[in-house]
Structures are given as C-alpha cells and as structure tokens.
Amino acid sequence: MAAIDRRGGSTRCVSMKRIALLPLVFLAACNQEPAAPNIRIDDVWARAVAPGQTSGAAYMTIVNDGGAPDRLVKVNVSLAKMTMLHGTTMTGDVASMSMVDGIDVPAGGKVELKPGGTHVMMTGLTVPLSVGDRFFVDLQFARSGTKTVGGKVVAAGER
Amino acid sequence: MRTMRLVLWSAVAIAMAGLAWLMLRPAAGPMPTIESSGGVAIGGTFTLTGADGKPFASSQLGKPAAIFFGFTHCPDVCPTTLARLTKLRRQLGKSDEAMAIVFITVDPERDGPAQVGAYSGLFGTPVVGLTGSPAEIDQVKKSFGVYSEKTPMPGGDYGVAHTATVFLMDRNGAFQSTIAAEENDAAALAKLKRLTA
Numbered sequence: 001m002a003a004i005d006r007r008g009g010s011t012r013c014v015s016m017k018r019i020a021l022l023p024l025v026f027l028a029a030c031n032q033e034p035a036a037p038n039i040r041i042d043d044v045w046a047r048a049v050a051p052g053q054t055s056g057a058a059y060m061t062i063v064n065d066g067g068a069p070d071r072l073v074k075v076n077v078s079l080a081k082m083t084m085l086h087g088t089t090m091t092g093d094v095a096s097m098s099m100v101d102g103i104d105v106p107a108g109g110k111v112e113l114k115p116g117g118t119h120v121m122m123t124g125l126t127v128p129l130s131v132g133d134r135f136f137v138d139l140q141f142a143r144s145g146t147k148t149v150g151g152k153v154v155a156a157g158e159r
Numbered sequence: 160m161r162t163m164r165l166v167l168w169s170a171v172a173i174a175m176a177g178l179a180w181l182m183l184r185p186a187a188g189p190m191p192t193i194e195s196s197g198g199v200a201i202g203g204t205f206t207l208t209g210a211d212g213k214p215f216a217s218s219q220l221g222k223p224a225a226i227f228f229g230f231t232h233c234p235d236v237c238p239t240t241l242a243r244l245t246k247l248r249r250q251l252g253k254s255d256e257a258m259a260i261v262f263i264t265v266d267p268e269r270d271g272p273a274q275v276g277a278y279s280g281l282f283g284t285p286v287v288g289l290t291g292s293p294a295e296i297d298q299v300k301k302s303f304g305v306y307s308e309k310t311p312m313p314g315g316d317y318g319v320a321h322t323a324t325v326f327l328m329d330r331n332g333a334f335q336s337t338i339a340a341e342e343n344d345a346a347a348l349a350k351l352k353r354l355t356a
Binding site for chain 2: 047048049050051052053054055056057081082084086088090091093094095096097099115116119121122123124155156157158159
C-alpha cells in the first residue's frame with residue numbers, strides 16, 4: 001500500500017534494537033567483576049652459603065598488576081627447617097633482624113625483597129645452597145592463595 | 160619599664176660578646192682527632208685466630224684494611240656488606256693486594272676457624288676471616304667500640320645484633336675513617352680510594 005507507516009515501522013525497529021541490545025547490557029554488567037589482585041613473582045634469588053652454614057636469605061620482587069591489594073602472609077622453603085620473613089633494621093649503626101608479620105602488596109604496585117631490607121630468612125638449611133642450585137619458595141597470599149616459584153643461587157660476591 | 164629594657168638589652172649584649180669570644184678565640188692546641196669516648200684511639204693492634212687455626216696478628220696485614228664485624232649465621236647484612244666491599248675493591252682498579260678485607264666474628268661460640276674460613280671464601284676474592292676466644296673477641300670489639308648482642312629466634316637459634324660499620328685502617332694499622340651501612344657506593348668508594356692512595 002502507498003502509505004507505509006514509517007513511523008510505526010521505525011518504532012518497531014527501535015524496539016527490536018532495544019530488545020536485541022538488552023542481553024548485551026546484561027553481559028557487560030556480568031563482566032564487571034570486583035577488582036582482584038594479580039600477583040607475579042620475579043627475580044627470585046639467594047646467595048650461596050658456605051658448607052656447614054645453615055642460614056641463608058632469599059630475595060625477590062613481588063608485583064601486583066591487579067586492581068586490589070594483597071598481602072604475603074607466609075613463606076616456606078622446603079630446603080630449610082624454618083622459613084621466616086625478616087627485616088634488617090638499623091638502630092644507629094647497629095644492625096639487627098626482626099620478624100615481619102606479612103608484607104602488603106598494593107594494587108598496581110610492587111615490593112622488592114632485597115639485600116639490606118626485608119628478606120626471606122631460611123634457617124636449618126638441610127642442603128647448603130651452592131652456586132647454580134635451584135630452590136623453590138612457597139608464597140602464601142591472603143587473597144591469591146599459594147604461589148610456588150623457583151629461585152636460583154648466585155655467588156656471594158655477584159649481587 | 161625603661162630600667163628593665165636596659166637590663167635586658169645589656170644581657171643580650173653580654174651574651175653576644177660572649178658568643179663572639181667563643182667563636183673567634185684562637186684554637187687551643189692541635190685539632191682534636193677522632194677518638195672513642197674513652198679517650199682511647201679507635202682500633203689498635205690485635206691478635207686473633209685465622210681460618211687456619213693459627214694466631215693472626217694485625218701487623219700481618221701490612222696494607223690498608225677494611226674491617227667488618229659480623230657472624231656467619233647472618234644471612235643478609237654480613238654477606239651484603241662483604242659483597243659490597245669486594246665489589247668496591249674491584250672498582251678501585253688496583254689489585255686485590257691494594258687493600259685487605261677483614262671479617263671478624265662477633266659470634267665466636269658458633270664461628271670457629273673453619274666457619275669463618277668457609278664464609279670468607281664465598282666471595283671469590285681474598286677476605287681474611289678471623290675468630291678467637293670470647294675474651295679475645297670482646298677485647299677487639301671494645302677497642303673498636305663495636306657493640307653486639309645475641310637476639311633469640313624461634314626454634315632455639317639466635318641472631319646477633321651488631322655494629323655494622325666498616326672500619327678503615329691505614330697501612331700502619333691506624334684508624335683512618337669509617338663506612339656507615341647506609342652510605343652510598345660513591346661515598347664509600349671515595350673513602351677507599353683515599354685509604355689506598
């Protein structure tokens with residue numbers, strides 16, 4: 001017929017578009033997950049220790065690429081009878097070590113465990129750490145669960 | 160009151176004059192040398208035990224020395240400091256003979272000659288490891304003004320809080336200066352250059 005009700009047609013089309021778009025809107029809403037941490041561990045290393053030396057320290061960089069903070073709450077190295085998080089503290093010119101409860105890793109940030117600062121303290125090493133050895137560290141995070149990473153042993157004078 | 164103002168201003172004038180006198184008077188005698196509070200020079204000759212179990216007299220060093228006190232169960236500060244000293248010695252551009260790096264244990268109960276020897280040998284470059292009886296170690300600590308104290312750790316182990324300063328002794332065994340733990344590499348290297356000049 002001559003008179004095509006364009007208005008009616010267009011209205012119907014718009015309605016169709018709206019209906020078609022609705023699922024997409026729901027999908028988009030569903031994909032808005034709450035922000036979460038995204039932990040990555042880089043550059044895990046320890047210095048070689050002397051034969052018979054039962055204490056050692058491991059260092060690493062913990063990166064959080066996610067949108068929420070996390071906290072490292074526990075560390076374990078199976079080679080050591082006891083593993084702790086330690087910090088080196090200077091009081092005047094006196095150096096001492098103290099236990100560290102945990103380490104917060106901010107969203108979009110990183111934490112460096114490095115010489116002279118916070119480190120993974122290993123005591124009662126059941127095998128001496130020798131240059132070239134690999135070792136494994138279990139890192140337990142409050143939100144991200146446990147991550148196991150491999151580290152390597154370098155010569156004491158190297159880093 | 161006018162009298163009050165006069166008195167107060169007079170007091171100010173007297174104080175200023177006194178200050179000026181203190182600052183401008185000629186120095187009495189030679190400049191003071193760096194000394195420990197006891198009025199005794201820092202460091203001095205000592206005889207301890209070397210990694211070979213034999214007596215080691217400080218006079219055997221025969222060259223400028225950087226002396227660091229630590230303990231072999233120390234996983235962070237001690238190897239970090241010794242590694243830094245070996246790195247800086249390399250950066251001096253002279254041979255390892257230009258300067259001795261000396262590690263003296265503050266934990267003689269656990270660190271015998273074998274332990275200090277093995278520890279010193281980790282760095283791939285000469286480090287002199289020294290130990291001794293608790294009494295001998297105490298004496299050397301005292302002469303350097305070094306503090307150390309056992310700190311208990313869970314599991315029955317212990318750490319040792321200790322002075323982390325590096326003492327720089329000239330080729331005659333006399334104290335020259337120190338490198339503090341927090342001093343950066345550039346400052347430390349400058350001191351070592353002066354020590355080995």
